Amino acid sequence: MDGDQPRNLVLVTVDSLRADHCGFVDPESELTPTIDRFASDGVSFTDAIAPGPRTPSSVPVVFTGEFMSDDDDWTMADWQGRQRRIARHMKRFTHLSERLQRRGYETAAFTANPWTTRESNFDFGFDDFFEISADSDDISSSDLSNSTLFKLADWGFESIPGDPVGWSSKKEWFSQWTGYFHLIQSKLRELSEPFFLWVFILDSHQPYITPRQYREECSAWEMYYSILRYWYGEISDDEIPPHAREMIGRTYRDAVRSVDAFVESLFEATDEHDPITVFFSDHGEALGEHGSFGHKQTLYEENVRVPFFVHNAGLTDEVDEQLPLRALPRMLTDLVDPGDFDPRTYTRPFVVSQTENNRSRAVRTERWKLVTDGTNETLYDLASDPDETTDVHAEYDDVASSLRAVVRRHDATQAEKERTGRVAEELVAEGRV
Incomplete structure (x- = not known):
């Protein structure tokens, strides 16, 4: 691309990826050699903080730069009500995708997260929007996962009367990037420059389904056993026997390895377009700390501290000051404008995070x-x-x-x-x- 032309921009969001499982944040981790390499080649932020511990309390804020307002009718059990709350927020504020679209960018999104859909108005500002889910009209069911085990599980659970394990509502969380990556490659060949591409993958989100080629610590049966431990009852530390606890940790680490492989494949696919790439996780993940697993409505470090880096923006740096993820819309706008990129412009001495409906707040x-x-x-x-x-x-x-x-x-x-x-x-x- 001509140096006088706007830069292509790729935004990568990974669900539930802990900061301390990335080597550029915690050198003791060896799970993410590709992520670490690109982080060290660009600007790495070692103390990035999510606005919330779950996707509904984080990504709407990240996309708009604004926290969501309270809702008196809100309950955790009301999935559709929570979606409507997100949709109202996304309608009220300008999205980072809309900012870039107005600057002449062709915009495309691939999202596997069921909270970031057309129903919740995340498609605003995107010329092409692909929902990666079991009931999506954007993809075929074969694109959800290329795993033989998944296809067998789908056939088996669908044949059981009454859906006793809730498979119909859970299988969308089983998407694997290897199943739909060819769709991303195809779209890259069609995009006009400058373009903005957002990809949101679920591979490090529970149930930690990992393609065989990236599993180093768990066999298939161990991986699926870990899933069943999650499905039966509310998970807490005292309900998990030591062997299962360790198994869950191993399956998560394998999922992180798969995420690292995705990053390598995406960088290879986008290399000819010479984009600026921004990488982050929407929130963290508990693995037994403070008596919980997954990402509940808590604001501990394992839930809100996330990895973040900017690659190919003409600068190499390591920033240790706090970065609030809600600075992302301003950062992306600045990155596509001419001028020097100053990463410390976006850091803050105080960073606020809050749970859904703002019932608990943390200032850090x-x-x-x-x-x-x-x-x-x-x-x-x-x-x-x-x-x-x-x-x-x-x-x-x-x-x-x-x-x-x-x-x-x-x-x-x-x-x-x-x-x-x-x-x-x-x-x-x-x-x-």
Whole structure:
């Protein structure tokens, strides 16, 4: 591409990838040699923080740069209600995809996550939008996974009357990048430059289904046994026997290896287009820490600290300051504009994360983290207690007080934005603007 032309841009989102399983964040990890290589060749952020511990509390914020407002009717059990809440948020704010589309970019998305769909208005700003799911009209069922085991499981569970394990609602989480990667390659051949391509993969999301060629620690039966441990009942540390706990950790590590292979394949496929590539995870994943597995409504480090790097932006750097993921829309806009890219422009001394419907909030500095639900609060010293095992609120009340003030300012800002938004919506409804 001519140097005077806008750069192509690729955004890679990986579901549930822990920061400490990537070697460029934690050198003790050897799971991600490809990710580490591209991170070291570009700008790596070793302390990136997600706005929430789950996709519904994270990705809508990442795409818009704005936290979601409260919803009095919200419940965890109401899947459709949660989707509608996301859809309202995505309709209210301009997406990063819309910003790039307005700058003349051809835009395309492949998303395997069921929270980021047309139903939740994530297709706004995309010329082509592909949902990778079991009931999607965008792909054939054969593209969901090329695993023989998956196809056998699908046939077997579908033949059982009554769907006793809930397979019909769970199988969309079994998508593997190897099943639909040819669709991404095909779309790359069609895109006009400059283009923006977003790919959101689920491979490190539970149930950690990994193609055979990337499994190094678990056999097929161990992988599927781990899945069943998740499916039967609410998972907590005291319900998992030691052998199953270790098995879940091994299956997750194999899933991370598959993610690394995906990154290698995507970089090879996009190499001729010379794009700037931004890579991050939407949130982390618990593997027994604090008595839980997966990503529940908690704000511990394993849930909100994520890997993040920018590759091929004309700069090599390692940034240790805190990066809030909600800075992404501004970062992408800056990356496609002429001028120097300053990665530290997007870091912040205080970073706020919150659970769905803002029931619990955390404010984090490089050393401290205060977690509060409005009634109870806990203070952690991340420097001396990175595992967040001890509340030091009593010893450092002055620190807790200052961080509490940050939370109050955050809450007040969000309340003012909500009031302004309601007024604007009323004016539009009345035809006055």
